[in-house]
Amino acid sequence: MAKTAVPTLEEEPRRAGGRKTTKRRFGRVRQLPSGRWQARYRGPDDIDRAAPETFANKRDAEIWLTKKEAEILAEDWSNPDLGKVSFKEYGSDWVDERPGLRPKTVQLYEGLFRLHLVPTFGNLAVSEIKAAHVRKWRKTLLDGGLGPVTVAKAYRLLKAIMNTAVEDKMIKSNPCQIKSGGKEESPERPTLTMEQLFILAGTIEPRFRALVLLATFGSLRWGELAALRRKNLDLDARTVRVMASTTELKDGSVTVGLPKSVAGARTVALPEVVVSELRVHLDKYTEEHDEAFVFLGAKGAMLRRSAFSRIWARALKEANLSGVHFHDLRHTGNTFASQSGATLRELMNRMGHSTTRAALIYLHTENGRDQMIADGMGRLAEAALKKEDPQGSGT
Numbered sequence: 001m002a003k004t005a006v007p008t009l010e011e012e013p014r015r016a017g018g019r020k021t022t023k024r025r026f027g028r029v030r031q032l033p034s035g036r037w038q039a040r041y042r043g044p045d046d047i048d049r050a051a052p053e054t055f056a057n058k059r060d061a062e063i064w065l066t067k068k069e070a071e072i073l074a075e076d077w078s079n080p081d082l083g084k085v086s087f088k089e090y091g092s093d094w095v096d097e098r099p100g101l102r103p104k105t106v107q108l109y110e111g112l113f114r115l116h117l118v119p120t121f122g123n124l125a126v127s128e129i130k131a132a133h134v135r136k137w138r139k140t141l142l143d144g145g146l147g148p149v150t151v152a153k154a155y156r157l158l159k160a161i162m163n164t165a166v167e168d169k170m171i172k173s174n175p176c177q178i179k180s181g182g183k184e185e186s187p188e189r190p191t192l193t194m195e196q197l198f199i200l201a202g203t204i205e206p207r208f209r210a211l212v213l214l215a216t217f218g219s220l221r222w223g224e225l226a227a228l229r230r231k232n233l234d235l236d237a238r239t240v241r242v243m244a245s246t247t248e249l250k251d252g253s254v255t256v257g258l259p260k261s262v263a264g265a266r267t268v269a270l271p272e273v274v275v276s277e278l279r280v281h282l283d284k285y286t287e288e289h290d291e292a293f294v295f296l297g298a299k300g301a302m303l304r305r306s307a308f309s310r311i312w313a314r315a316l317k318e319a320n321l322s323g324v325h326f327h328d329l330r331h332t333g334n335t336f337a338s339q340s341g342a343t344l345r346e347l348m349n350r351m352g353h354s355t356t357r358a359a360l361i362y363l364h365t366e367n368g369r370d371q372m373i374a375d376g377m378g379r380l381a382e383a384a385l386k387k388e389d390p391q392g393s394g395t
Helices: 058-073 087-096 103-121 131-143 148-167 194-203 206-217 222-226 272-285 305-318 327-339 344-351 357-363 369-388
Strands: 021-023 028-031 037-042 048-050 239-242 245-248 254-257 266-269
Touching: 028 058, 037 058, 087 103, 087 148, 103 131, 103 148, 103 245, 131 148, 194 206, 194 305, 194 327, 206 222, 206 272, 206 305, 206 327, 222 245, 266 344, 327 344
Parallel strands: none
Antiparallel strands: 021 028, 028 037, 037 048, 239 266, 245 254
């Protein structure tokens, strides 16, 4: 009776097409009818999986298995099935699941996601998004004329979503690798002179004169001004306490919540010129009780940007100013504070910032200050030269 050959540990029976599978201590490789090689392994979840691509030769397939085994031993293995969920589904859930976001931030994320991320990445699986895709997407947005600030915001959102995908072990690394890709490079905003500021304050409707001056000299944001109540002003102490901020949503609703950040809750000292204007304003336009909003619209409703924009535009035209946004008043006031000798920490406190990045903008060299420094260095040099040459021979 003829003996049947028993396959060794190194070989399994030949498969269809006459190809054989080679077993290893970890995983196995086999040559396909096409001549390429496939690698397979059993993962920690006890599911048998093939490598996502085939290989030109057996050695490359075995190297891939060796790396995969190392991942498993180092507990760095990620389930490739997790990354198969679509980016649209995963990203939408990501936005919904962020805790503690302000309504306006949710609105911003939803807009960026829908308009700038989904059209490119929506139908891709999370694991299919590669660095090359991200680079091409960003360049396409910029070349298409989308503002650099919006592109930076969209990039930061994409990077945050993919960071969470890494944490969820859906992917091994974040494909958003563009250096400074999320950095916003906003153009320098205009700064009003003191004369221009008071001309503007004189041309705007009288009920908003104090609003313009407080925004400037108190370094308050629009939402902080709109949420300001009578009890937040201590005119005898010449201070304003920032305790809340309004947020206007696209549906027209206005919410009142905490300031933009922890540092945003602050007390700011005011010059007498603003305090005197606030006294007049409170007497004429603000109700007597502590909870009364200091600034209201012309019809007694809460301040809204949409309604105020027309008033602002008329005032700019009468003041012969153009291209000035309301937020530029805060920028102007910060510049005045810097020119008045405010330190970095003092600027941060007035602005309501916890980091130095924004405050450093205002510590740039002021007109004449650099020349004073140069003159001072020159005097030091002259004094040193005189010590070396007491006779003043100049040799």
